[in-house]
Amino acid sequence: MVLTETGAPAILEAVKSIQESVDQYLAAGYAMNEAMTESIIIDKLLPVLGYTEVLDIIKQGLTEGVGEFPDYTLLPKKPEQWILEVKKWKLPLSDKEASQTVKYASNLGNRWAVLTNGCEWRIYDAHSYKPLAAKCILTLKSLADPDAYEFFTLLSKSSIFDKQLEHTYRARLISAAVTRELTSEDSATIKALRKAVEVLEIPDVKKPEVLAAVQQLLNMTVMPAIPPCGTVTPPPPTPTPETKTMTLRELGSAPLATNHVPVTLILPGKDVIAVPGWRDVVYEVVQYIAENGKMPPIPYANGSSAHSDRYFINSSNTHSDGSIFVAAREFQYRGQTLYIYRTFAYAHPTAVIVGLRSSFFR
Numbered sequence: 001m002v003l004t005e006t007g008a009p010a011i012l013e014a015v016k017s018i019q020e021s022v023d024q025y026l027a028a029g030y031a032m033n034e035a036m037t038e039s040i041i042i043d044k045l046l047p048v049l050g051y052t053e054v055l056d057i058i059k060q061g062l063t064e065g066v067g068e069f070p071d072y073t074l075l076p077k078k079p080e081q082w083i084l085e086v087k088k089w090k091l092p093l094s095d096k097e098a099s100q101t102v103k104y105a106s107n108l109g110n111r112w113a114v115l116t117n118g119c120e121w122r123i124y125d126a127h128s129y130k131p132l133a134a135k136c137i138l139t140l141k142s143l144a145d146p147d148a149y150e151f152f153t154l155l156s157k158s159s160i161f162d163k164q165l166e167h168t169y170r171a172r173l174i175s176a177a178v179t180r181e182l183t184s185e186d187s188a189t190i191k192a193l194r195k196a197v198e199v200l201e202i203p204d205v206k207k208p209e210v211l212a213a214v215q216q217l218l219n220m221t222v223m224p225a226i227p228p229c230g231t232v233t234p235p236p237p238t239p240t241p242e243t244k245t246m247t248l249r250e251l252g253s254a255p256l257a258t259n260h261v262p263v264t265l266i267l268p269g270k271d272v273i274a275v276p277g278w279r280d281v282v283y284e285v286v287q288y289i290a291e292n293g294k295m296p297p298i299p300y301a302n303g304s305s306a307h308s309d310r311y312f313i314n315s316s317n318t319h320s321d322g323s324i325f326v327a328a329r330e331f332q333y334r335g336q337t338l339y340i341y342r343t344f345a346y347a348h349p350t351a352v353i354v355g356l357r358s359s360f361f362r
Contacts, residue, residue: 011152014048019143022089022118032089037118038071041143042086046072050157070104070113080160082112091117095132102126102135112165114155119143121151125169137169185211283329283340286313290333298338312341 021040025032032040051057051074058073072084085101087093097115105113105126113124121140128135140151154165181189185207194210245266262281265273267288289295299314311319317339329340 010048011149011156014045015143015148015152018044022143026089032118034071034086034088037089038086041118042072042084042116045152046074049152049155051075056157068104070101070108073108075157075160080163081108081110082114082160083108083110084114084116087115087117089118090120093117093120093122098122098124098132098136102132112160123155123165183211283331286340287331290331290338293334295333295338310341314339314341 018041021044022032025036025040030036046057056075058076060069060071070083071086073081074084075081083101083105085097085104087097091097093115101113101115102124105111105124111125111127113126115122115124119142122136123138124135125137126135138151138154140148145151153159154168159165181187184190190207190210194205194207197205197210263274265281265284267273267284270288273284295313299311299320301311301320315336315338319341330337331340332338
């Protein structure tokens with residue numbers, strides 16, 4: 001975030017001082033009409049936001065344009081020009097006031113329009129084709145709101161010139177769109193991922209399964225469509241995973257495909273091996289078996305009869321029907337190149353482990 005010329009302390013101090021002035025004025029029994037709202041709040045705040053030059057601010061009636069004029073035009077005749085419409089203190093801001101404010105900006109060709117009753121502040125995108133309510137991109141509920149500093153910083157002269165408001169809004173729109181795509185099982189992204197997974201010959205993939213995998217991968221926290229200005233959602237704490245050591249026999253009877261993630265593999269006489277996935281576990285075990293000369297007759301269709309139509313290991317990367325192994329991995333056995341059908345190992349790791357144990361470790 002780009003700071004204003006006077007920085008955070010000046011903005012926060014000014015907002016605090018303005019609120020105290022409002023409280024004193026109201027406590028004295030006076031009503032704050034629009035003119036007093038401008039005098040006590042707006043005219044004191046804008047200089048702190050960097051609008052100190054003579055031509056930084058033009059008040060109502062002095063702006064060139066069509067029809068009626070806004071109360072304040074900021075940075076007049078510059079590409080960054082924006083308008084501010086002020087209503088009396090705490091006047092309910094209805095669609096009437098919002099429509100008027102957006103119309104002023106549109107007539108002047110400005111994108112940003114700010115509407116306030118001194119207490120509540122709203123920023124509108126007058127160039128948006130969305131309905132009126134959706135044109136409001138940021139809201140500050142009161143001067144005491146903890147987001148006041150960031151909100152007013154976005155309206156500071158330096159931030160406007162640096163297009164920080166535009167960049168912030170754009171980033172939030174992109175974030176919201178990405179969040180929707182990655183958190184809805186009916187999104188085009190989840191549908192495309194499901195098809196991509198099916199290409200790897202993992203049967204009957206459901207959209208909720210893909211969605212769960214994406215969320216687990218990204219460790220996501222679902223955010224609002226457009227987070228309120230200044231809201232920073234801390235990343236969720238990373239849980240410390242529970243680890244356990246399991247033998248090959250135990251793996252064969254465990255629901256490892258859904259409930260476990262491999263980390264390391266320990267084989268007799270070998271160093272500890274890092275294994276990022278179940279396919280890697282199966283590959284390393286087969287490699288170990290090959291090194292110790294215990295391979296069964298090739299082609300090998302795995303010990304599970306339910307999947308006997310697919311070869312798990314073959315001297316060519318094809319199944320019995322001639323179809324190609326997807327994601328095959330090579331290894332050497334007695335001078336011969338053999339192929340592992342790694343997709344089967346990924347989709348059915350329990351069946352593979354059972355087969356390996358029954359065939360190779362009798």
